[in-house]
Amino acid sequence: MVDFSGCPGDSPNATAPNWVTCPWPPDYRKVLDWQWNEVVSPFWVEHAKFAADHGVNIAVEMHPGFVVYNPETMLRLRSIAGKNVGCNFDPSHLFWQNIDPIGAVRVLADSIFHVHAKDTQLYPSNLVRTGVLDTKPYTEERDRSWIFRTCGYGHGAEWWSELLSTLRMFGYDSVLSIEHEDSLLSPGEGLAKAANFLNSIVIREQAGVAWWS
């Protein structure tokens, strides 16, 4: 099953989630320590055990706005919660954090349980104004520093082919689940474009024996 890690507030009296993105001033480190020690860890130890008792794996999607948003925090949660907690690998959330998704596959390896197929496009002309922490609505495409795209429209077949090859190299040989959140294409057209694009590069057959080696 796929879920987010969740994000607590800054204290027991909070009313809204508080995603910490920097270590200083010291308040932020204190909030982060409280979140992980008092809320995230106790919940996920119990939650993961409950799932394990029912034979369920939980694939956590690394997503900004939640305490698990990059490979480091993903592996931290897995070390706390157990081996039935891994990740739902969605490259679109990694691109704009300046994380190379193909490199991240090498870091995450067997903790990848499921994959979302979604792309991201970054716009250098707007990055100089906004940086990557862009809080404008996703529909303000012209002014945003990045938006989500249909597979193939943010990065081409060469990039996606290497991602799929690296996923296989590190043991993931399962589903590429198309997610459509591209505000420039209709859902129907985005789905059809992504399906045709991925159908042309997905690696379907087993590799077989390396007879040349």
Next chain:
Amino acid sequence: MRVGVFTPLLSQLPLQVVVQKLAELRIDTVELGTGNYVGDAHCKLSMLENPSALAEFKKVLGDHGVSISALSCHGNALHPEKAFAQRNREASQDDSARREAGRFHDG
């Protein structure tokens, strides 16, 4: 390795139409939302108490040879608003849903 679809993007269509549409795209794997931010348009957990609805659900998938890659309930179980967090936890922790997840896959 195979191509699948996370179906909330087609949430305005019934499951029967979704699987037909996906067949035209050579896709026979779906990821279904079961609640929280992603909704539950194609896989309502209330089916677990409704044998005829569950049978119909499994028939639609079975007739088209469609398998489920994952059940998804993207939420925030740690939200400081306790009622909101509790609803999110219930969606992801529903005991019967987890046990029945295997039965969904049998479809």
